[in-house]
Structures are given as C-alpha cells and as structure tokens.
Amino acid sequence: MATRYDRAITVFSPDGHLFQVEYAQEAVKKGSTAVGIRGTDIVVLGVEKKSVAKLQEERTVRKICTLDDHVCMAFAGLTADARIVINRARVECQSHRLTVEDPVTVEYITRHIATLKQRYTQSNGRRPFGISALIVGFDCDGTPRLYQTDPSGTYHAWKANAIGRSAKTVREFLEKNYTDEAIATDNESIKLAIKALLEVVQSGGKNIELAVIRRNQPLKLLESKEIETLVTEIEKEKEDEAEKKKQKKST
Amino acid sequence: MATFFGEVLSVYSRAVEEDDDDLDDENEDERIHREIEEKREVHIVWCPEVAQSLEDSGSNTLQCSDLIIAVGTNAAGFLSAYVLNTESWDAVGHVSLWNERSRGSSRQSIAPLPGEPACLFYRHRDNPAVLVCQSTCYIAEDQLFQWTEKVFGCLQKRGLSVMVLSDSPVAEYKTPDYLYGSAVPFLRSLKSSASKGQALCPALEQPNILTGLPAAVLSHCQVHQIPAVLYQCYTDVISPDSITMETYKPALLCLSKLVKLEPCLSADVLRKFAIITEAQSNLYT
Numbered sequence: 032m033a034t035r036y037d038r039a040i041t042v043f044s045p046d047g048h049l050f051q052v053e054y055a056q057e058a059v060k061k062g063s064t065a066v067g068i069r070g071t072d073i074v075v076l077g078v079e080k081k082s083v084a085k086l087q088e089e090r091t092v093r094k095i096c097t098l099d100d101h102v103c104m105a106f107a108g109l110t111a112d113a114r115i116v117i118n119r120a121r122v123e124c125q126s127h128r129l130t131v132e133d134p135v136t137v138e139y140i141t142r143h144i145a146t147l148k149q150r151y152t153q154s155n156g157r158r159p160f161g162i163s164a165l166i167v168g169f170d171c172d173g174t175p176r177l178y179q180t181d182p183s184g185t186y187h188a189w190k191a192n193a194i195g196r197s198a199k200t201v202r203e204f205l206e207k208n209y210t211d212e213a214i215a216t217d218n219e220s221i222k223l224a225i226k227a228l229l230e231v232v233q234s235g236g237k238n239i240e241l242a243v244i245r246r247n248q249p250l251k252l253l254e255s256k257e258i259e260t261l262v263t264e265i266e267k268e269k270e271d272e273a274e275k276k277k278q279k280k281s282t
Numbered sequence: 283m284a285t286f287f288g289e290v291l292s293v294y295s296r297a298v299e300e301d302d303d304d305l306d307d308e309n310e311d312e313r314i315h316r317e318i319e320e321k322r323e324v325h326i327v328w329c330p331e332v333a334q335s336l337e338d339s340g341s342n343t344l345q346c347s348d349l350i351i352a353v354g355t356n357a358a359g360f361l362s363a364y365v366l367n368t369e370s371w372d373a374v375g376h377v378s379l380w381n382e383r384s385r386g387s388s389r390q391s392i393a394p395l396p397g398e399p400a401c402l403f404y405r406h407r408d409n410p411a412v413l414v415c416q417s418t419c420y421i422a423e424d425q426l427f428q429w430t431e432k433v434f435g436c437l438q439k440r441g442l443s444v445m446v447l448s449d450s451p452v453a454e455y456k457t458p459d460y461l462y463g464s465a466v467p468f469l470r471s472l473k474s475s476a477s478k479g480q481a482l483c484p485a486l487e488q489p490n491i492l493t494g495l496p497a498a499v500l501s502h503c504q505v506h507q508i509p510a511v512l513y514q515c516y517t518d519v520i521s522p523d524s525i526t527m528e529t530y531k532p533a534l535l536c537l538s539k540l541v542k543l544e545p546c547l548s549a550d551v552l553r554k555f556a557i558i559t560e561a562q563s564n565l566y567t
Binding site: 081108111 | 566567
C-alpha cells in the first residue's frame with residue numbers, strides 16, 4: 032500500500048522505502064539529459080538543450096551553471112529547485128574563499144549540496160529537491176573531478192555519468208566507450224561527450240550544449256558552430272568505420 | 283387496551299404516519315431528486331440527416347458496421363490526426379450531459395465549441411456505416427450506463443464491431459517489475475469474448491482493471507455479445523502529446539481496412555493536435 036506512506040516524507044514505509052525521495056528521482060527523469068566526462072586535463076559537461084518558446088530569451092534557459100571560477104554544474108529536474116541549490120552553492124563557495132582564503136574543492140561543494148538535499152529528506156512539511164546534479168571542476172592540485180548528487184542527498188565521484196531522461200542509455204554507452212584512449216586528448220573527451228548525447232538527442236548537434244573546464248581556465252561554453260564541426264567529424268568517423276567493416280566482410 | 287378499571291381505551295399506533303407536513307417534505311425530496319436526475323440526464327443530439335434516418339428506420343436505429351470510440355485527449359488527438367484529417371468525415375452528432383466536472387451547455391441543441399471537452403460523433407461520407415466517437419469530457423459513474431444504453435440503442439446490433447482507444451496514466455499501471463522510462467508509453471488490449479482475431483498488443487495483465495467509459499462500453503459489448511476490442515495506452519504525460527498519440531499507430535492497421543487513411547503523416551500535423559506544453563513548461567529542465 033504505497034499510497035499511505037506518500038504523504039509525510041519523514042515516514043518510512045514498512046519495507047523501508049522513502050517514497051517521496053523515490054518519486055523525486057522520477058521527477059529528475061523528466062528533465063532532459065546531461066552527461067559529464069572526466070578527462071585527463073579537461074572536464075566536459077554536455078546537455079540536451081530544451082526547446083525554448085519563440086518569445087523566450089534563450090540565454091536565460093541554462094542547464095549548465097558556474098558555481099565558482101573552477102567549478103560548474105549541470106542539473107536535471109525541477110528548474111526552480113535547481114536555482115535554489117545553485118544559489119546556496121555559490122554563496123558557500125564565496126563564503127569558503129573568504130573564510131579560509133582558498134577556493135573550494137569540488138568534493139567540498141558537492142558535499143555541501145548533498146547535505147542540503149539530505150536535510151530536506153528528513154524534515155516534515157518539506158519535500159526533497161527534485162534535481163540531480165553533475166558537478167565538475169579542478170581542485171587546487173590540478174586533479175579533475177566529476178561528482179553526481181541525487182535527491183536523496185547521496186554523492187559519488189564518477190569517471191563519466193549521465194542524468195535525466197534516457198540517462199540509462201547514455202550510461203550504458205559510456206560504460207562501453209569510456210576507455211583511456213577515448214579520453215587521451217581534450218578533443219577526444221569532448222567528442223566522447225557529444226557521441227554519448229547523440230545516442231539520445233533528437234535532431235543532432237543543434238540541440239546539444241557543451242561546456243568545458245580546462246586546468247586553470249574558467250568555464251568555456253562551446254559555440255554551436257564548434258559543436259556542429261565536431262558532430263560532422265564524428266559522423267564522418269562513423270561512416271569510415273562502417274566502410275571498413277564492409278570491406279572487411281567482403282574480403 | 284384495557285385499563286386497570288376495565289375501560290377500554292383506544293391506543294395510538296406507534297407506526298409512523300404520514301402527516302400533511304411530512305408529505306410536503308417527501309414531495310420536496312422527490313422533486314429535488316427528479317431535478318437532479320433530469321440535470322444529469324445524458325442526451326444525444328443528432329444532426330437532421332441522421333435524425334431523419336433514425337426515424338425512417340422502423341427500429342429507430344442506424345445501420346453501423348464499425349464504431350470507433352476514442353476516450354481521452356491523446357486517443358482523440360490520434361483519431362483527429364490520422365483518421366479524421368481527410369475531408370470525408372461529417373460531424374453527425376454530440377452527446378450533451380452535465381456533471382460536476384463536465385459542465386456542458388445548458389441548452390442541448392448548441393454543439394460544443396472546437397477544443398472544448400465534448401463527446402462528438404463523426405460519420406464517413408463514403409462508408410456511412412463507420413462511426414467515430416471522440417469523447418474528451420468526463421462522464422460520471424452514474425451517467426455511464428445511460429450513455430452506453432443510449433448510444434448503443436441508436437445502433438443496430440447486427441454486424442456491429444467496436445474498437446475503443448483509451449488513455450490512462452501509467453501511475454495506475456500495476457506491475458511487479460519496475461518500468462524504465464523507455465517503455466512508456468505503451469499499449470495493452472482487452473477484448474470481448476465475441477471478438478475473434480488477434481489483438482495487436484499484449485493483453486492487459488492482472489490485477490490491472492479498466493474504469494470509466496471504456497469499461498462501460500466493453501461491459502455492454504460483452505453482455506450483448508458484440509465483438510469489441512479495446513486498446514489502452516499508458517502514458518506518463520498529462521497533456522496531449524505527439525509521442526503518446528503515435529503509440530496508437532498499430533490500430534491504424536484495422537482502421538485502414540475500413541476507410542481510406544492518409545498514407546503518410548507529417549510530424550507538423552501531429553504537433554498541431556498536441557498541445558505545445560513542452561516549450562512553455564519551464565517546470566523541468
């Protein structure tokens with residue numbers, strides 16, 4: 032009888048479920064796909080662009096946001112919840128800088144966000160945040176990091192991950208294709224992110240938005256022309272692969 | 283009753299008797315019930331040609347070989363986009379009813395405006411035995427029996443075959459396995475025992491049940507041994523949506539045998555019938 036344990040989120044069901052948290056995870060699946068890749072000298076965030084209404088300012092509809100110069104995140108789920116979480120994270124980043132005179136580590140800010148989310152799964156009258164986030168950046172010592180949080184307040188480090196609608200398909204693609212050679216160069220890492228998104232995005236490159244952080248450099252949003260060029264490269268590589276296979280079969 | 287002193291007293295009966303006052307109250311109650319019943323009555327309003335054909339036939343019934351009923355906005359949208367988009371369909375009637383969720387127009391003769399929740403009938407010009415009914419308004423439980431009796435009362439039972447398309451939220455689909463996002467939307471079917479032939483999708487598993495108009499129609503067909511097949515589409519979207527509408531495509535196989543359909547539908551036409559809530563809804567990013 033799931034329905035009796037839905038109402039107050041501080042209540043466990045007899046078999047140990049927190050249904051509101053699980054339902055919040057369903058809300059995450061209603062957001063479009065976001066993928067994060069940790070390369071050797073670069074971290075990449077790719078998102079499926081939402082279709083924007085004609086009269087809407089496109090640049091105000093963003094799935095990728097900076098939290099600090101060296102950390103940024105992409106989210107999937109409820110837009111308004113994301114705004115609140117991002118604001119709190121940004122304040123914490125600056126507060127940390129002022130207090131200890133060091134920029135936050137990616138793990139620290141992820142832990143802060145995850146703790147905030149967990150608090151909302153343990154108070155009455157409040158519902159969990161309906162977002163999952165992919166947080167990427169570089170620590171002071173130059174190590175690239177990728178973390179993922181979810182509405183329950185758990186966080187884990189990943190080499191590559193995806194959230195949102197069709198995340199499962201993208202994750203399976205990444206499990207097959209994330210190899211050391213696939214992330215050998217920056218360009219290859221970016222292409223891997225695009226390839227992963229192309230698995231699930233309709234109508235190709237123009238619905239993809241990509242952001243990269245390189246060591247000691249701020250966030251860079253790739254222009255659509257650059258993305259189109261990369262998509263064309265990828266498609267050409269695919270065709271060449273298919274040609275080679277055909278030739279192999281015929282010989 | 284005999285008293286202690288031997289006199290006999292008449293005793294008042296303790297059975298409740300109806301006084302003049304009570305009578306008025308009862309009448310008032312009856313009056314109120316009658317008014318409510320009249321208000322909730324289901325009326326079918328046919329166009330003049332069809333009303334004439336009904337009169338001309340001795341039994342006040344229409345000859346109908348196939349009745350296709352769409353219940354819900356996605357099912358109705360699918361029919362509008364794939365079947366009713368050619369010029370060969372005439373609107374021949376509508377059902378006028380009132381309930382708390384469906385405040386139909388108080389004057390029955392006014393046809394519902396396009397886009398309003400309503401229950402409309404269409405007939406194919408070249409094959410007048412094919413009737414389509416699009417029901418997007420809510421029909422209360424107490425009105426379902428009336429609706430079914432009145433609609434089927436206008437149709438000849440002989441040779442009649444019914445197809446129902448209906449929407450349902452996937453949250454009401456009970457299954458022991460977890461449904462991954464890619465599986466939704468999907469179709470399940472249910473048939474009356476008079477229906478021969480294969481359904482185009484798996485049958486609805488237990489313990490899932492049908493409710494509302496589709497259930498009333500299927501029950502009626504089962505009782506009266508009319509071959510009927512129902513396709514229930516489980517979807518996770520509340521508003522009309524093109525992907526959900528496309529899930530009904532297998533039904534086109536049966537429909538194409540009855541009437542000529544548009545061979546190939548452009549995505550634009552489909553989008554016209556789906557409310558473009560995706561772009562305007564900023565709830566999820």
